[in-house]
Each structure stands twice: as structure tokens, then as C-alpha cells.
Amino acid sequence: MRARNRTIVVRRAPGAPQRGIVSAGNLRLPCALGRSGTTVRKREGDGATPVATMALMSAWFRPGRMPLPATRLAVRRTRSGRDGWCDAPTHAAYNRPVRLPFPASAESMARDDRLYDFVVVLDWNMRRRGRGLGSAIFLHIARPGYPPTAGCVAVSPTDMLRLAPLLSTRTRLRVER
Template sequence: MIRVRGLPGQPHRGLLRVGNRAFPVALGRGGIGFDKREGDGRTPAGTWRILRMLYRGDRTPRPVSQLEARPIGADDGWCDDPQDRRYNQPVHLPLTASHEKMRREDGLYDIVLVLDHNTRPRVKGRGSAVFIHIARDGLKPTEGCVALPPKELKRLVARLRPGTRVVIEP
């Protein structure tokens, strides 16, 4: 099990604990909240399963992990349009509905852990594309994800097993 907790007085920063290790993380610009809404910048509180790992095979070899993994293709995206039937699901690009490109130029999605937030059932507007991914320099806030520096994320994925749960607490 992984535990993520916010830091007092720094709502967009936290600590991720797994076993006896702790990693500093970036959180959503709106901190952690139980009432996640699309675009609110909050990291959703709750217990989530890691569904799979995605990675940029053109930039990095498959990270060492027991998790199911798939390389990110040039036409991979994630629908974030609450009015679209593919909301909060992977999609193929081009797409007219609002979406994120998974093959980002900034490297934030070079390694991505997909969480099952808002998947069963999917509720329009309750948040999409909540991942654990690579952090910006200086652990700058995310749009609602949990983000770690690349070295720490690689260390983390090497320790994970299928069925690992992530508990996010304010």
C-alpha cells in the first residue's frame, strides 16, 4: 500500500510513503479534497488502485516493475471532456473533444501510473486523468495528480506489485 499525505501549510506538497521509504511529491494546485471536480486542481482523497503503467518507449526503456506496462503511442490521448462518452478514458488522437496528449514534450508523462479514480462508475465532471507521474522541477503543483522526481518515480515503480492501492489523505 502507498500512502500520500499533504504537508501542513503547503497544500500542493506532500509525502508519499511506501514501506519504510518516504518521497516528497507535488500535489494538485488546490491541495487534496474529497469532492473532486473537473478542472478544480485538487488531488482526489480516497483509496485508488493502480491499473497500469504507461511509459515513453521512445525516450526510456520499459521501467523495471511487475506492473502491467504499455508504451505511449504518438496518437494516445486521454479524454477530459465531461460531455463526451469517452470521458476519463484513453482515446486515440486526433479527437475533437477536449483531451490531454499522453505523449507530452515536457516529459511529465514519460512514466505514468494510471489510477482508477472516477472509473466505476464514471461520473461526468468528477475528474479525469488522475495519475502518478513525473514532477516539474521544484515540485511545482499539478492539475490534480501526484508527481515525483524521475529517479524517485523509477524507484517507486520498481517496488510496486499488481493490486497495489494508493491511499490519498488530506
């Protein structure tokens, strides 16, 4: 991917609204999308991946589960039992990282299922948060067979390692209809 072309494009796969193709430079990678496909009207809990162009903000890495991907993003080490992400729309920390245990609804960043072994935080509803407009929209590791996500974009661990060197805060991820 050349310096002037810093957009990663995600398109739905033909005939499979919960599957997509990630295009980054010469790479074409299969991915999983939300269980409700994609949407231009994202809402908390709808299971859809937002149609949007999102900045890549940072990454989280869980040591000991996969090699650390080579990336130009700031990478934060995930601490088991301590790191979470608030998904409670009425809480002041909505769509923000939090320390567990947390008094409101929050998911653990140290998941047992390996989906968050490497997570890229996307700028969906982050800079200008709107209550209930969706939280924890990430680029993360896919389950084997690419079953749908809760609204994220997910690629295989091998493909994440291939994609990671192209990721920086100057990169944009664009999900198309």
C-alpha cells in the same frame, strides 16, 4: 513493502498544501499535489488531488526519455501524436484513453514537458464514471522543484524508478487529508 502491506500513502506536507510525502515501505519521497491541494469533493478542472484510496490500474511509458521502470503493472508504450486521454465530461469516452486526433477535448499522453514519460493510471472515476467528477488522475513525473499538478500525484524521475518495483494491480494509493 511486505506482501500484506500494499498501500502507498500520500500525506500533505506540513504548511504546503500543494506538496506531499509518499510513504511506501521504507521509502519517504517528496511529491507534488494539485494546485488546489487535496479535496473530498473532486470536480473536473478544480486542480485538486482527490482524497481517496485508488487502485493502480496500468502504466504508460514513453520510450527514449528515461529508463523503463521495473514494475509489475502492465505497461503500454506511448505513441507520439496518437495516444490521448479524454477529459470531456459529456463524451462517452470521458476519462478513458483515446486515439488522437479526437473529436472532443483530450490531452496528449506524449507531452513535450516529460511529465508523462512514465504514468501510472489510478482508479479515480474509472470503474464507475461520473460526469464531471475528474479525469486523468495519475501518478506521474514531477517538474523540477515540485510545482503543483492539475490534480495528480507527481514524483521525480529518480524516485519513480525507486517506487516502480512496489507497484502492481494489488497496490493501492491512498491520499489522505
